[in-house]
Amino acid sequence: MTLMPRVPIDEWINASVQWLYNRIGPxxxxxxxxxxxxxxxxxxxLMALPWWLVTxxxxxxxxxxxxxxLSxxxxxxxxxxxxxxxxxxxIASLVLILVSAFVSVLIGFPIGVWCARQPLAYRIISPMLDIMQTMPSFVYLVPALMFFNIGPVPAVFATVVFSMPPVIRLTRLGILQVPEDLVEAATAFGASDWxxxxKVQVPLALPNLMAGINQTIMMALSMVVISSMIGAGGLGNNVVTALETVNxxxxxxxxxxxxxxxxxxxxISQQIGGTHHGK
Known part of the structure; x- marks a missing residue:
């Protein structure tokens, strides 16, 4: 017998998700x-193209x-x-990875810029990023399956949520590491925020930005493999089949x-980002 009543977190979350689904589901x-x-x-x-051409x-x-x-x-x-x-x-896995990574960067980059310019925003968002990065990846499949049924679409949704934190954190870090005197000089010469x-912050923060994109791609790959459990297909489907048949x-x-x-x-993403050098 417990001294305190159980906190019904699962019931609250289920009710919230159901409320959201009733309003935006269609x-x-x-x-x-x-x-x-x-x-x-x-x-x-991409599958219609000859394999040697893609290679x-x-x-x-x-x-x-x-x-x-590397070539x-x-x-x-x-x-x-x-x-x-x-x-x-x-090819199926590659498409899901690239699309998910692109959407993650498209959403995560402006959020990272916002967090760099508004410390209060980052203090609010940071715990959410911690939860997104530490939550077991399988958990993301449940709401994705509820909103989008089975297939590659819920896989992209779950992958975007799972792989977005690195690009937000590293975008913010890169912009904050731009020397303050350069920012002040550009502002003194009349440069607008845009x-x-x-012209100043993004070019100097590019190594961190590319590192964030690299980490986002890697996390997207891991999530896409797991997403085969909800019908995403790709190489993860072969892994699941092997597990079911003990092959x-x-x-x-x-x-x-x-x-x-x-x-x-x-x-390839490291080389494009200039993380490594040399031929």
């Missing part, structure tokens, strides 16, 4: 249909990012994915392809 259905159509078109379009595009991007060794490794890694018969699932941001070999192959994709995205 509108979200239209958004879900449009987004599902966009994701399907993009995925099918060549990635290798060229890796070479222009600054390393010929060669990209060719080898993507060739192995094709050889293992995992090309189409890889020019100050894009160790299939699970290793799918996991190996996920590792290749993670390394490629991580190295």
């Amino acid at each position: 509108e979200l259905g239209n958004v879900s249909d449009a987004m599902h159509s966009f994701l399907s078109t993009l995925t099918n379009g 060549l595009a990635f290798a060229t991007l890796a070479f222009r990012a600054g390393k010929w060794r 060669i490794g990209t060719v080898i890694g993507l060739f192995l994915i094709e050889d293992l018969g995992m090309w189409d699932p890889m 020019k100050l941001l894009w 160790i070999g299939q699970g290793f192959e799918a996991g190996f392809c996920i590792v290749i994709l993670a390394i490629l995205l991580d190295r």
Whole structure:
């Protein structure tokens, strides 16, 4: 027997989510249909391209990012994915990762700028970011499934929420680390807030911004794999199938392809961001 009554947090959250669903559920259905159509078109379009053409595009991007060794490794890694018969699932995962990361940056960057300029805003948002980063990733699948049913759309929704905190935190950090004397000089010369941001603060904060994008991509990849449990498809679906059938070999192959994709995205985004140098 407990001395204090149980706090019904689950009932409060369920009631809040149900209230929200009753009011925006129909509108979200239209958004879900449009987004599902966009994701399907993009995925099918990339799958229709020859694998060697996509590989060549990635290798060229890796070479222009600054390393010929990375370009060669990209060719080898993507060739192995094709050889293992995992090309189409890889493309499906890649589309979800890139779309989720793009939306995360699109939302997270202005929030990070706002937090850098308004300390009170960051003090309010910071606990929310802590919760978003520490909450078990499986928890995000439940509301996403309720609002968007199964498929890639709830996967994108859950992935955006899960992977957005790094870009917010590192955008704020990068802007705050811009030397104050440069900000004062630009302001003294009559720079508006908009020019100050894009001409001074963003260029100097670019390494931190790119680090945030890199971390967002990596977190998006991990969440996309987990999202296969709600019908997102991709390489995670192969992992789930291997788990259900206790097929160790299939699970290793799918996991190996996920590792290749993670390394490629991580190295290319690091090189583009100027994290590493040298050819």
